[in-house]
Amino acid sequence: MGFNLTVNGDRLTSAADPATPLVDILREEMHLTGAKPVCREGFCGACLVLLDGEPTPSCLLPAALADGREIRTVEGLAPQGTLNCIQAALEDSDAVQCGMCFPGMVVSLTHLLTTRPDATRDDILMALTGNICRCTGYERIVEATLLALATA
Amino acid sequence: MMSGSPIQNIPVSSRDAPASIYVAPSLAAARDALSEYGPVGAPLAGGTWIMRSPIRHEPLRTHYVAIGRIAELTAVQIESDAIEIGAAVTHAALAAALDDLPEFAGLAAAAGGSANPAIRAMATIGGNLATSEFFAADCVPALLCLDAAVEISGRNDHERIGLADFLAVRSTLAPGRLVTRIILPRARRKTAHVRLPLRRAGDYPVAIVSLSVSVDAANRVQAARIAVGSVEPSARRWPRLEAALIGHPLDAAAAARRAAELADEFVGRDSVDAPAWYRVSVLPGLVRRAVIAALGS
Ligand SMILES: Cc1cc2nc3c(=O)[nH]c(=O)nc-3n(C[C@H](O)[C@@H](O)[C@H](O)COP(=O)(O)OP(=O)(O)OC[C@H]3O[C@@H](n4cnc5c(N)ncnc54)[C@H](O)[C@@H]3O)c2cc1C
Numbered sequence: 035m036g037f038n039l040t041v042n043g044d045r046l047t048s049a050a051d052p053a054t055p056l057v058d059i060l061r062e063e064m065h066l067t068g069a070k071p072v073c074r075e076g077f078c079g080a081c082l083v084l085l086d087g088e089p090t091p092s093c094l095l096p097a098a099l100a101d102g103r104e105i106r107t108v109e110g111l112a113p114q115g116t117l118n119c120i121q122a123a124l125e126d127s128d129a130v131q132c133g134m135c136f137p138g139m140v141v142s143l144t145h146l147l148t149t150r151p152d153a154t155r156d157d158i159l160m161a162l163t164g165n166i167c168r169c170t171g172y173e174r175i176v177e178a179t180l181l182a183l184a185t186a
Numbered sequence: 187m188m189s190g191s192p193i194q195n196i197p198v199s200s201r202d203a204p205a206s207i208y209v210a211p212s213l214a215a216a217r218d219a220l221s222e223y224g225p226v227g228a229p230l231a232g233g234t235w236i237m238r239s240p241i242r243h244e245p246l247r248t249h250y251v252a253i254g255r256i257a258e259l260t261a262v263q264i265e266s267d268a269i270e271i272g273a274a275v276t277h278a279a280l281a282a283a284l285d286d287l288p289e290f291a292g293l294a295a296a297a298g299g300s301a302n303p304a305i306r307a308m309a310t311i312g313g314n315l316a317t318s319e320f321f322a323a324d325c326v327p328a329l330l331c332l333d334a335a336v337e338i339s340g341r342n343d344h345e346r347i348g349l350a351d352f353l354a355v356r357s358t359l360a361p362g363r364l365v366t367r368i369i370l371p372r373a374r375r376k377t378a379h380v381r382l383p384l385r386r387a388g389d390y391p392v393a394i395v396s397l398s399v400s401v402d403a404a405n406r407v408q409a410a411r412i413a414v415g416s417v418e419p420s421a422r423r424w425p426r427l428e429a430a431l432i433g434h435p436l437d438a439a440a441a442a443r444r445a446a447e448l449a450d451e452f453v454g455r456d457s458v459d460a461p462a463w464y465r466v467s468v469l470p471g472l473v474r475r476a477v478i479a480a481l482g483s
Pocket residue numbers: 075076077228229230231232233234235236237273274300301302305308309310311312313314315316317320322323324325363364365366388389390391
């Protein structure tokens with residue numbers, strides 16, 4: 035029995051075991067290495083993807099529950115190589131350091147920008163509670179998000 | 187948790203994969219499947235605890251019955267005398283449903299402030315109550331203050347028991363049975379839920395204090411329920427502190443002083459993220475914050 039996933043608009047099948055975390059299917063089978071399995075515990079956010087539009091840690095989603103769902107990874111947020119609004123703002127603000135956390139940051143912030151165009155600094159901090167960055171101290175990420183909100 | 191256990195990247199192949207995950211379309215189908223699987227099966231709700239089994243070096247069950255898409259289990263019904271919460275209601279959905287009900291401010295804070303936004307959209311209240319090995323559950327102390335009853339169903343029957351009784355038996359729940367609803371009577375009261383995580387948010391709380399009080403016209407406490415979570419392996423009420431508040435004006439500093447006098451009845455649990463004594467020592471401060479929050483609610 036296989037699972038049917040729609041990943042970044044492509045319909046794909048996987049023959050993985052039902053409890054295999056989605057992050058492993060994305061990386062090992064579909065070679066989409068944007069989502070990173072860093073903690074595998076739901077704490078760090080490096081593995082976040084949009085599942086039916088909602089930020090979801092792909093390390094905690096078993097294949098059986100990804101079946102039939104619409105998945106968007108960070109690779110699918112810059113179609114034809116054009117950066118989306120938050121990606122461009124992060125780059126312009128020189129916010130990225132090692133980059134490990136950024137696929138998840140971009141997923142959380144893309145969702146925030148589309149659902150909360152009126153978000154405040156506090157809303158941004160709350161939205162990033164599940165995105166851990168070991169390098170930047172967050173300040174430039176928050177500034178970039180405020181910039182993206184102001185220019186969106 | 188991140189601050190406590192070593193980070194491991196376990197490759198797919200070494201996972202102890204279960205034979206099946208059955209996505210149940212209805213409660214009847216879930217009950218049938220659980221009853222057929224017996225001791226080798228278990229419900230899978232949000233999966234936020236089950237999917238971390240490899241990190242805890244625990245084997246997965248052979249069969250899981252996914253209950254997260256069952257309509258009967260994902261609804262919150264608000265009646266004039268009680269509210270009923272389906273066991274598969276997520277923390278985020280519960281917080282949203284309670285948004286304009288001030289008497290449930292404590293439970294809304296518990297559900298809306300636990301973990302992080304993405305986890306709150308997955309983790310369920312039933313999973314929160316059923317996981318006896320998870321000591322830092324937020325909804326458990328909040329519900330202990332609300333006189334919650336838990337409905338447990340098997341293939342052909344169901345029973346309703348008080349939450350404290352459920353907590354005592356949850357690790358030995360008979361195979362095939364699952365929590366289906368949590369029932370809360372409505373009442374005029376002030377409620378609050380305060381927690382101390384190591385960072386401002388996102389971490390497990392070191393200690394939790396939940397509170398529910400009714401006061402008379404002169405602000406004197408008529409009834410009080412106070413529950414402590416994450417300090418001991420299971421959340422429990424604090425009857426001596428409840429009794430000490432009754433008849434006195436509701437006052438944060440006075441409540442904190444009584445809490446400091448009575449806190450030695452807790453035997454904190456030691457873990458990598460916080461020593462036992464620390465969990466107990468923060469209780470008076472959390473009681474003070476809880477009373478301030480309740481007075482504002
Ligand atoms: C990073 C992270 C941080 C977290 N922080 C917090 C926190 O601060 N506070 C907090 O409260 N929670 C927190 N959680 C959530 C925590 O995992 C559990 O409390 C969660 O609520 C379990 O719910 P679930 O639906 O995911 O359960 P699952 O993982 O699906 O199941 C957990 C257990 O409960 C059983 N079960 C599930 N539903 C039922 C049912 N209806 N009847 C009988 N048994 C059932 C399962 O069989 C399993 O044994 C956190 C989770 C993560 C990943």
